[in-house]
Structures are given as C-alpha cells and as structure tokens.
Amino acid sequence: MQAGIVSYGAYVPRYRITPAEIGRVWGSDGEAMGQGLNVHRKSVPSPDEDTITISTEALRTALVRGAIDPQQIGAIYVGSESHPYAVKPTATVVAQAVGATPNLTAADFEFACKAGTAAIQTCLGLVGAGMIRYGVAIGTDTSQGAPGDALEYSASAGGAAFVMGRDHIICAVHHTLSYTTDTPDFWRREGQRYPSHGGRFTGEPAYFRHVTECAHRIMEVAGTEPKDYRYVVFHQPNGKFPQRVGKQLGFTDAQMKFGLVTPYIGNTYSGAALLGLANVLDHAGPHERILVVGYGSGAGSDAFDLETTEELAQYDRSFGRPVQYYLDHGVELSYAVYAKYRGKIHMGEA
C-alpha cells in the first residue's frame, strides 16, 4: 500500500481510580472485580479535559515528532463515542488547535470502540489515492459507565493520533480489512447519559466472533500465521478478552504484552487499540510485523497487517510522553472526587 503511518502521538489524563475504590462505594468486592477484569486502575479526565483536548494533545505530539507542517494536512477524522458536541465535530476544533485550518476536510466518526481504526482506513484511502498529502486519524474517548455497573470499573479516558502519509513511512500498512454486522451488544440511544449492554451477549457473539473472523480473514489475505507477527494488538475492553482471543488465535503472551494497555489505564474505547499500537511502536524496532485487530460494538472489527520500516530507527519520539509513562504514572482519586470530575454529582442547575 502506498500510504502508511508517518507519525503518532498519545495522551492519557493524569488521574486514576482503582476498582477497589469503586467497589467500596457500591458494596462490591472491587479488588475481585478488578482481578476478574484484569484492570488494576483506570484513567480519569480532569474537569477541563474532554475528547477535544485529549485529541489535540495527541495530535500536537504526533506533528512535532514527525516534523509535519499542519498546513499540509488534508483530512482530520476523530473517532469517539464521547464527542463533546453531538453536532459540531471534534475534528474542527482539533484542526484549528493544531493550525491545520482552513484547507482540509474534517469529520467525526462513531463506531463504538473502533471509530479510530475506521478513521485510519479512510485516511489510507485518501492518501493512497493521492487526494491528500497527510491524513490524520484520531481515536479518543472519555467514556463513562453507569454508576455501579460493571462498565464503571473499566471505562476510562485517553487517545492516540496517527498521521498517514506517503513519505518517511515509519510503519507500512500491508493490508487492512473489516468484518461488519448488525449486532446489538452495546449501544447508547441519543440523549441517554450512559450506554446499555447485553451482559454476556457482549462476549462470544460480539467481541470474540468479530475479532476472530476478522483476524482469520486478514491472515488469509496476507498469507500469514500468528507466528509471523512480532506483536499483536487487540481491542481491549478489559484485560481478559484480548488475552483469551489472542490464545484462541494462537498468539503468545510475549506478542501481546506491549499491545495490552487496558490493565493500567482502563478501557479508552476508541483510543484503546490505538494506544496499544502506540505502545508497540514505542518499543518496536525496524522490520517488525504487527497485527492490529480492533473491535467496535454494533458491531465490527477492523484489522491491519503492519510492518515497521527502516525509517522507524530515525523517528524522534523525544517530544511528548511515551505510552509507558502513562501506564506507570498517575494520581489516585477517591470515588467522591472522581464523581465530581465526571459530572456524576447533581449540581442542581436549571
């Protein structure tokens, strides 16, 4: 493919909360919940952060690292299920904030947790067709789970930005394909504050079926087997599903290690697979093959057969923070302050 990844950046907010603390408030054994989900802590955005600010920080990092002139960006797409506006794209504010306006196209994507990977596919098309020089795909979320619900233990905030281009590609895209069906495993109706989900239905018929099918299909097209990949990244709503699907498909813990970030920052939804990929790229060397299989409820899976290039050795990541920094650092909040920051406390406004 002519188009590939030329730069990337990530951002996760500073605050954290543990499953033990959440469980304490709801009368559950939070520690056990955390172990069951393989989530040790999740990230919490400050009151002054949202999908727009997180996306901007991630993209600013990507542009500096890749020494990319923002005026050369032809498209910005932001995938999220927590856009600050239902109508007025996150991408327009991000475009202004990085100095990319006015000569570009922009739009927001929604496909639950795979909105970011869908945006990557679109950019690959525009760049590959020669329509634009650089295309930006961002996956970011500040999603919430209903108070006391299982999802509250994992729903977190973070995002990653990927810039697609034709020159100085640091990670080539050999193949991409998707597997899409109408499957109501997890959804949120317009106007509802929190999503709903089908409980155990979100497992086999949803996440596992789509990820597995999509993974098989891309390896078939690419003519590869799991052992051909140095790293693999799956969508990761918790720290258990990706481990299980990885084993089912024949991948090892070592291959999955860097791509699995949810245990340390929670499920960043549209950011999850992209943050996993960013962490892999932070650790990878040149000529290493990477398989990424994202998933979004509703449902669909996007897969990418990638390979790092020689250019990765010259890629300067000193600007911005590595994903590992966010996995290892944070400031813990009590449930009370977390609830305040997440707007869960009734302020009595008109």
Next chain:
Amino acid sequence: MTIARFWRETPRRYNLGGSKCTNCGTVYFPPRAVCPECPAHRQTIEKMVPFQLSGEGEVLSYTIVHEPAEGFEMQVPYVLALVKTQEGPVLTGQVVDVSPEEVGIGLKVHATFRKLREEGRAGVIHYGYKFAPTEAPDTAMVPRGPAAVARTDEAPVRDRAPA
C-alpha cells in the same frame, strides 16, 4: 451567548498567535497593532507581523485560588500563574496537572490545550491555553492493588510563607 467574542480570539487562545515588531524585534502577546516599545509608535502601524509562541516558559508568580472566576468552580482550588514565555511575553493562566505544593517561582512549564469554560450544558465550549510542568512529575503507581501514591482529594495544603 458570547459566540463571536470568543470565536474571534481562537488563533490567540488555541494557537498562541502573537505579533512581533519588525522595527525593534519585540514580541507581544496578545498581538498588538502598534508597538509600545518603539519611540515612534505611529511608524510601527502595519509593521507588526504574526509571531507564533512556542508555549515554553517558566512561572514568575502564582497563587492558589479558592474563590473562583466564573466557570472555574469545579476546579477549586486551582493554581493561577504569570508565566514568562521563552520569547518574552508574560501570560496569565492556570497551572494544571500539578499539586499546589509542587508549584514554585521558576517552575518550567509548557502550554497545553484545555477547556476554559462552557456556556451551560447546552452552550458553546470555550477552549484555550493552560500550563503544565515541562518535567514529567514522578507519580509512579504500584502495578497491582491499591496504589500507594499521592491522593488529590485531601484538603489542599495551606500555602506556607517563604522561610
């Protein structure tokens, strides 16, 4: 609703777009139409060019605000600072991602992009610059179990007078 008044400033508030006098080289933020430094002010009209600030700077002075400005209620207590940028201009803004005890005169900071306020639940959201420490704070978390690190919900430490 103050739509136009905020929208008009986005190149300044989002991008730190300042101006520079081509006569004497002084950099200004916010941008100026006339150079206050040049003795012959009138001659500097149309000699001011756009100049992008990098956002790098250091804290000149700071305070911890308990009675907030409108829109900042959820962030009390917050740190407000005067930040001297590398290029010269001094900006007023919050310092975020830091505990109040960690802020001091001389702290190196860089500009980040944050929400300033919103016009209620249905109104426009206003974004702009705030400052975060340039050096990564050491807030390492224990990999498993309850993390034994600084909790931010404790009562804010009362500022102590300098020794």
Next chain:
Amino acid sequence: MREVAILGIGQTKFGELWDRSFREIGIEAGLHALVDAKLSSTDLDGLYLGNMASGSLIDQEHIAPLILDYAGLGRHHLPAVRVEGGGASGSLALHQGYLAVASGLYDYVVVGGAEKLTDVPDADATQITSATADHEWEGVFGATLPALWALVARRHMHDYGTTREQLAAVSVQDHRMGSKNPHAHFRNQLTIEQVIDAGPIAEPLGVLDCAPFSDGAAAVVLGPLDEARQHTDTPIRIAASQVACDTMALQHRKELTKLEATAIASQRAFAQAHRDPKDVRVAEIHDAYTIGALVSLEDLGFVEKGRAGPEFATGRFGGGGPLTINPSGGLKAQGRPFGAVGVVQAVEIVRQLRGEAKDRQVAGATLGLTHDVGGTGATSVVHLLERAN
C-alpha cells in the same frame, strides 16, 4: 487655572444597606455635602459622579442624570457626568470636578461617588469587579481581582521577604482605626492570627486580607478658593490632582511588584503642590488588598521599595507618628463601595485637616494625601489636600 477648594463633605454609612437603594444613598451624600457647604442647590453648576459598575450591579446605566433628577434638580438642567475608572472612579470624578472648577467654566460642582454591591450575590460581585482587570486575557483564564493581587503578593514576598504577618498587620491596623469610625462597615478589631487563619481567597490572601463588598456613597462640594470663605471657615485647597495610567493587564507591567502608575501620579502630585512625601501627615491609601497597601506605601514615596512590610509592622503609621495611614479604617474596615472610595477618602482627609475627626484625629495635620487605584493598577489617582490659610 484658578485654585479650587473643598467647601463641604458628606457620606452615608458604609456596609450592607439592604433598605437603601442606589438613588437614596446617592442623594443622601450629596445633600449632606451641600448643607455642609452652605450652598443652595440653585447655585450648583454641575455634578460629577464616580461609579464603577451600576449596569452590571443594578441594571442601570446613565446614572448621573438619575441622581441629579432624584436630588430634585432634574428640571434645573445642570450638566451631570458619570466617571468610570474601575476602583478609581471616585477619585477620577474628583479630578474631573477639579478641572471643571479650575478651568473657570463652572463655579460650584458636587463630586459624588456611589456604589451598591450587595444587590447581587457575592460570586457575581467577584466576577463583576474582576472586570476591572483585563477580562479577555486575565479574567477568561481564571483570574479574579484578588487572585491578581495575590500574584503581586507572592512575588513581593519572594523578592523582598515580605511575610504573611506583615500583610496581616495592614488589616489589623485598619480595623483598629475603623472601630472608631461610626460610618464604618466593620467596627470589630482583629488580631494577626485571625487574619492569617481566615479562609483563603487566593493564597496568600485570605478573606481578611481583602476589602469587603460594601454599599455606600460620599460627596464633596468644590468651588473657587477665593470665594470659599463665604461657605466655610475651613476651606481645604486641592493642592494637587494627578492621574496616571499603566498597562491594563498585570502580565504587561514593567515590574510586577511596582505600581508604576501610582509612582508617577504621586511624583506629579508632589511636583504640582511643590511638596515632598515627608510633608504629609495623614493619608488615605488604596488598601483593597493588604498587599496593595504595602506596595502603595512604597510607590507613593513614603518608604523605600521592598521595605513597606517591616516598616508598617512597626506601627509607625498607626497614629502618633509623622504619618498616619487610613484613619478612617481604609477600604478594609470603612468599606469598599468601589465608586465611592475615592470621594470618601477626600471626605476623611478634609475632616482631618479641619480638625473635626474626633477620636480619629491626627494631630496637627495640614497636608493630606488620597490615593485611589483602578483594577490592578491600570489607573492611579493621587490628590494632595491642604488646609488653606
């Protein structure tokens, strides 16, 4: 330009005047001043009214003819002008009145200042009064007026070693003086510990480092000095009236811990009056925030830069010495109805120079100074008043 005298003074009580409207307090102060000046309202040539934020506070702009009208003079068709300069509005009105009489175009004018701050909730008052700083580049980014002064305080402490206790000493003295002032908003006394332990507003400033939001009005009658004896046995000459401005935002100042506008206005005033700071026996300075009082003491020329903290803490400005500061209790204890402050400062100095200040009297005062500030120092106004022979 002819010499101008203050012929009469008047003020309302300062405080939370729930039962009094803006119109009522405006005319009360003015009528007292006219009576004190033995001036009939038919001899009046105009009104200058200092007010900072009537539009935001009471939904009423265009308040000068309003006060003129409710004082019964609407159909006399006098000129009435509102003057605004943040917290310095009152002094600026005095400056305009002075210029009017000095020019010879008007003979007798009333200069008033009035503000109603308690008709809105405190949070709104904070926001409204913070509009006297740079709204777009300070306010929008989270700065309130006390927060900006706190930035000055922190830097002053860093550069000169000024302590928290030295800041607190300003409020303690103000309250001691204010306890003797029947018009004062606060008449209780304070200790250093109480000021330091009071709830924080913007550290290092706490509730008791900041002047209150008060309602109140004050007025003076101005006239030509050479006709003054027809109205009063104790005419007070305006020896100097000077205004200086500076950059709007604190971030654009040359020096964070110096109010350049105050220094310049002070220098110009002493030059105009052919006097020196050491000639001043009594001064009403702008102590909206304790740090403001200390910095002003330096920039007015009363103490060396950086030394106001230790000097003030000795108590030498608290009565019995060569210079007494804020015998009225200042903005902190007498109160802070923004637009009235500059005028009530003149009222107090006139009382002192006339020898009418009772148990607040500064002995032998013949030269007094008033000092008013708008915002964080973008406007500064200095008046020198002298007992006329």
